[in-house]
Amino acid sequence: MNFIGGSAFPKQSDIRVRQADLGRDGTVSTIGMARWLEDARLRVRLPRFEQLVGAGGFTPFHVLLVSQSVERLAPVTRVDRDIQVRTGVRRVGRSSFTFVHAVFAGGKEVGSGEATVVLHGAAGPLPLPDELIADLTDLQMPELSQSAMTRPGDERRQRDYYPHFTPLCARIGDVDSNQHVNFIALATWYDEAVAAFTSKAIEVGEGGAVPDLPPWSYRIQYVGEVTYPGTYEVGLLVRSFDVDSVLYELGVFSGNTCLGIADAVGARGELSARSLETYLTGRLG
Incomplete structure (x- = not known):
C-alpha cells in the first residue's frame, strides 16, 4: 500500500x-x-x-x-x-x-x-x-493509491472448488460479544489450514516437525456467521507459486455453505513444485 x-x-x-x-x-x-x-x-x-x-x-x-x-x-x-x-x-x-x-x-x-x-x-x-x-x-485520509478490495467470484463459494480440506471445531473461547466466532479466531483457522496442507504436501509423519510456513498476508471476506457449537472445514487451493512464495485461496464451510473466503501469501520453503502443482490442479482430495 x-x-x-x-x-x-x-x-x-x-x-x-x-x-x-x-x-x-x-x-x-x-x-x-x-x-x-x-x-x-x-x-x-x-x-x-x-x-x-x-x-x-x-x-x-x-x-x-x-x-x-x-x-x-x-x-x-x-x-x-x-x-x-x-x-x-x-x-x-x-x-x-x-x-x-x-x-x-x-x-x-x-x-x-x-x-x-x-x-x-x-x-x-x-x-x-x-x-x-x-x-x-x-479521520479521512488523503487520496490513496490502494484500490478497494475486490469481491471474489462466486466459484470461491463452491465446495468443489477446493481440493484440500482441514476439519475444525469452534471453541467457546473463540466466541465474542456478538455471539459468533471472532474474526481474529477465524484468521487462525486459515493459518491452521495452511499448516495442515504443508504438512501433507511435505509428507510429515505423525510426531514430525510441522514446516513453519504461515502466510505473511491475508485478504479476508466474511460471508456468514460461524457459531458455537459447530464443526467446520477450511478448503484450500494453490492459486499460484514461484521460487519464494505460494498464493493460497481458502474458504470456510459448514457442509456446502460457504461462510468466509481468504487469499493468503506465504513462504514456499520446502514445498516441491510437484506437490504444489497437484493441489493447483485439484488432482488430490
Missing part, C-alpha cells in the same frame, strides 16, 4: 510486543499483527457518535467486519522499540466505512492493513448516522 507517509495518519497507537504476538520463528506473526490493528481501531474515539448512542438516539446495533486485510512487510521482534499502528479512514459509504492502517517500528513501515465495518441492526446493515459520518470525515 502507498500511504504517502506515516505523518498523514490522524491517529497513532503505541504498541508493546507480547509473547502471544510471536510466531514460532520468534518474530511477530501475521495474526499477532492483526490483533494490533484491532486494538488500534478500538482506541479510535468517535465523540459525536458516542454522544448520540449514549443519549439513546441510535437503534441497538453490533459492529461487524465485512472484510479485512493484514500484511507483514518486515520482521518485528520483542527487542524492537517505538512500534506504532497509525490509523485513518479510507472510505465512508452509506452503510459501511473502511479503516486503513500502517505499522511502524523505529520509523520503518513493517506492516499494513484495512478493515471494512458495518453497523448491523436487527434487520441488517444500518445507514450511517450523520454524527458518525462527521467523525469519520475528520
Whole structure:
C-alpha cells in the first residue's frame, strides 16, 4: 500500500510486543499483527457518535467486519522499540466505512492493513448516522493509491472448488460479544489450514516437525456467521507459486455453505513444485 507517509495518519497507537504476538520463528506473526490493528481501531474515539448512542438516539446495533486485510512487510521482534499502528479512514459509504492502517517500528513501515465495518441492526446493515459520518470525515485520509478490495467470484463459494480440506471445531473461547466466532479466531483457522496442507504436501509423519510456513498476508471476506457449537472445514487451493512464495485461496464451510473466503501469501520453503502443482490442479482430495 502507498500511504504517502506515516505523518498523514490522524491517529497513532503505541504498541508493546507480547509473547502471544510471536510466531514460532520468534518474530511477530501475521495474526499477532492483526490483533494490533484491532486494538488500534478500538482506541479510535468517535465523540459525536458516542454522544448520540449514549443519549439513546441510535437503534441497538453490533459492529461487524465485512472484510479485512493484514500484511507483514518486515520482521518485528520483542527487542524492537517505538512500534506504532497509525490509523485513518479510507472510505465512508452509506452503510459501511473502511479503516486503513500502517505499522511502524523505529520509523520503518513493517506492516499494513484495512478493515471494512458495518453497523448491523436487527434487520441488517444500518445507514450511517450523520454524527458518525462527521467523525469519520475528520479521520479521512488523503487520496490513496490502494484500490478497494475486490469481491471474489462466486466459484470461491463452491465446495468443489477446493481440493484440500482441514476439519475444525469452534471453541467457546473463540466466541465474542456478538455471539459468533471472532474474526481474529477465524484468521487462525486459515493459518491452521495452511499448516495442515504443508504438512501433507511435505509428507510429515505423525510426531514430525510441522514446516513453519504461515502466510505473511491475508485478504479476508466474511460471508456468514460461524457459531458455537459447530464443526467446520477450511478448503484450500494453490492459486499460484514461484521460487519464494505460494498464493493460497481458502474458504470456510459448514457442509456446502460457504461462510468466509481468504487469499493468503506465504513462504514456499520446502514445498516441491510437484506437490504444489497437484493441489493447483485439484488432482488430490
